[in-house]
Amino acid sequence: MIEIAPSILSADFARLAEDANAAVRGGAALLHVDVMDGHFVPNITIGPPVVASLRKAVDVPLDCHLMIENPDEYIPAFADAGANWVTVHQEACIHLNRSLELIRSHGMRPGVAINPATPVQTLGEVLDIVDHVLVMSVNPGFGGQKFIPSTLEKVRKLATMRNAKGVDFRIEIDGGIDLETIGAAARAGAEIFVAGSHVFGKGDPARNVEALLKAAQEAILQRA
Numbered sequence: 282m283i284e285i286a287p288s289i290l291s292a293d294f295a296r297l298a299e300d301a302n303a304a305v306r307g308g309a310a311l312l313h314v315d316v317m318d319g320h321f322v323p324n325i326t327i328g329p330p331v332v333a334s335l336r337k338a339v340d341v342p343l344d345c346h347l348m349i350e351n352p353d354e355y356i357p358a359f360a361d362a363g364a365n366w367v368t369v370h371q372e373a374c375i376h377l378n379r380s381l382e383l384i385r386s387h388g389m390r391p392g393v394a395i396n397p398a399t400p401v402q403t404l405g406e407v408l409d410i411v412d413h414v415l416v417m418s419v420n421p422g423f424g425g426q427k428f429i430p431s432t433l434e435k436v437r438k439l440a441t442m443r444n445a446k447g448v449d450f451r452i453e454i455d456g457g458i459d460l461e462t463i464g465a466a467a468r469a470g471a472e473i474f475v476a477g478s479h480v481f482g483k484g485d486p487a488r489n490v491e492a493l494l495k496a497a498q499e500a501i502l503q504r505a
Contacts (some may be wrong), residue, residue: 288477307490336363419456428457
């Protein structure tokens, strides 16, 4: 199933609920929340209070992407705030298995993310306990960056590993996703597409989500 996960990092925070609901009207299946601490990545964004406010305003799952050090300390707070999915970075977790089990123990769907320079093979021991794997197609920290084409090979490898292991995690991709890149990502095997600037950076978010969905679905048909 193809799903668009608009990243609220690119929304207008003075009208966050309005922007978010516009994206949902366009067909967004969930909202992607980029949490950055200024240490793991060179930017500071938002935390549980904004997630709690957003939870009251929208009726879709909130996909919280923790680009932070020591994520285990904050997982309970995101659960309390109403997060539905929580993704931690392989590079930030000393005990990745424990972090993923902690997410699930709080009633949320656990996911793991990898940066562009991290091999997918590092995830081999946790693919049976994650709901989704997030491939970063830019170096995390800021929106509006250019898509890194070599990350598509990581998507293909993950799809192969999933089949070989007989597991059913979903493949998510984040960074530089727009009408020019989403087709290649879909053909490579990605199923959830995080898009920020393309959704909220210009024009009507609803129409932008609709266009991305259409482009991804057409690419899948071409692959078939």
